[in-house]
Amino acid sequence: MTECNHEEEHAREAERARANMPSEEEIAQVCAELKAISEPSRLKILLALRQGELCVYHIVQAVGGTQSGVSHQLRILRDNRIIKSRRDGQNIVYSLADAHVVAVLELACAHSKCEV
Amino acid sequence: MTECNHEEEHAREAERARANMPSEEEIAQVCAELKAISEPSRLKILLALRQGELCVYHIVQAVGGTQSGVSHQLRILRDNRIIKSRRDGQNIVYSLADAHVVAVLELACAHSKCEV
DNA sequence: GTAATATATGAACAGTTATTCATATATTAA
DNA sequence: TTAATATATGAATAACTGTTCATATATTAC
Numbered sequence: 001m002t003e004c005n006h007e008e009e010h011a012r013e014a015e016r017a018r019a020n021m022p023s024e025e026e027i028a029q030v031c032a033e034l035k036a037i038s039e040p041s042r043l044k045i046l047l048a049l050r051q052g053e054l055c056v057y058h059i060v061q062a063v064g065g066t067q068s069g070v071s072h073q074l075r076i077l078r079d080n081r082i083i084k085s086r087r088d089g090q091n092i093v094y095s096l097a098d099a100h101v102v103a104v105l106e107l108a109c110a111h112s113k114c115e116v
Numbered sequence: 117m118t119e120c121n122h123e124e125e126h127a128r129e130a131e132r133a134r135a136n137m138p139s140e141e142e143i144a145q146v147c148a149e150l151k152a153i154s155e156p157s158r159l160k161i162l163l164a165l166r167q168g169e170l171c172v173y174h175i176v177q178a179v180g181g182t183q184s185g186v187s188h189q190l191r192i193l194r195d196n197r198i199i200k201s202r203r204d205g206q207n208i209v210y211s212l213a214d215a216h217v218v219a220v221l222e223l224a225c226a227h228s229k230c231e232v
Numbered sequence: 233g234t235a236a237t238a239t240a241t242g243a244a245c246a247g248t249t250a251t252t253c254a255t256a257t258a259t260t261a262a
Numbered sequence: 263t264t265a266a267t268a269t270a271t272g273a274a275t276a277a278c279t280g281t282t283c284a285t286a287t288a289t290t291a292c
Contacts, residue, residue, distance in 0.1 A: 016167060017167050018178045026228070030228045037150055038147050040143045056268070063134075073250085101227070107216050111149060111216040184283075203289090
């Protein structure tokens with residue numbers, strides 16, 4: 001890999017992209033949040049929560065799997081502020097954190113051309 | 117984990133979420149595409165390509181790292197139809213596959229409250 | 233044809249992560 | 263207080279994934 005035969009213009013674009021590149025911290029932050037969504041067991045939880053808030057028992061009912069497994073995934077989603085929780089008596093009730101989450105899901109599904 | 121003390125309504129919501137849950141294949145498809153984006157070295161490539169198409173040499177310049185590493189990441193992005201490529205003489209020129217990709221990036225950055 | 237350049241790929245290794253099992257914490261009911 | 267229920271957590275393991283190194287393929291120039 002040495003020089004490539006492209007026009008000056010492209011070299012300038014590359015330089016600009018390099019100059020505008022966000023910091024490692026910002027990149028890592030965005031990636032962590034996207035990664036939290038990008039996993040089948042967690043995506044199922046998010047899709048279930050689109051209908052409204054649900055307690056852990058009902059989330060397990062909706063997505064399948066074990067209580068422990070779901071709880072671990074909920075923690076990851078919550079740590080990344082994809083979902084939020086509140087206590088309601090004996091239960092913890094979870095819901096989507098904000099509209100961005102819903103919008104990303106819609107877009108991702110649109111890109112996959114699937115009806116989710 | 118047995119019954120929970122929520123209203124009937126919530127149980128019905130859980131049932132509805134379960135009934136509306138997409139197939140494992142659809143879930144896996146959406147996850148694979150989101151996961152392709154959710155990685156620092158790949159996200160950098162996508163951010164660089166927002167400015168316009170670039171050949172591999174310039175992508176390496178823009179994001180850093182080795183030629184081999186970048187090439188591996190480009191393959192993952194291309195396999196998931198996040199980016200597309202065309203040959204231009206000796207070079208392979210890459211660009212973002214469609215507007216969905218850009219929109220997801222914008223949303224993810226908005227959620228992270230970072231200026232990307 | 234050969235040489236040089238641009239890009240891709242296979243294997244190996246290190247680091248990460250999802251799941252399971254057992255157990256802990258917190259709330260409610262008695 | 264004790265028992266029961268709802269949820270969370272730590273450790274262990276198996277599977278996955280990003281990176282590196284060496285090498286392969288494809289195009290252009292000679």
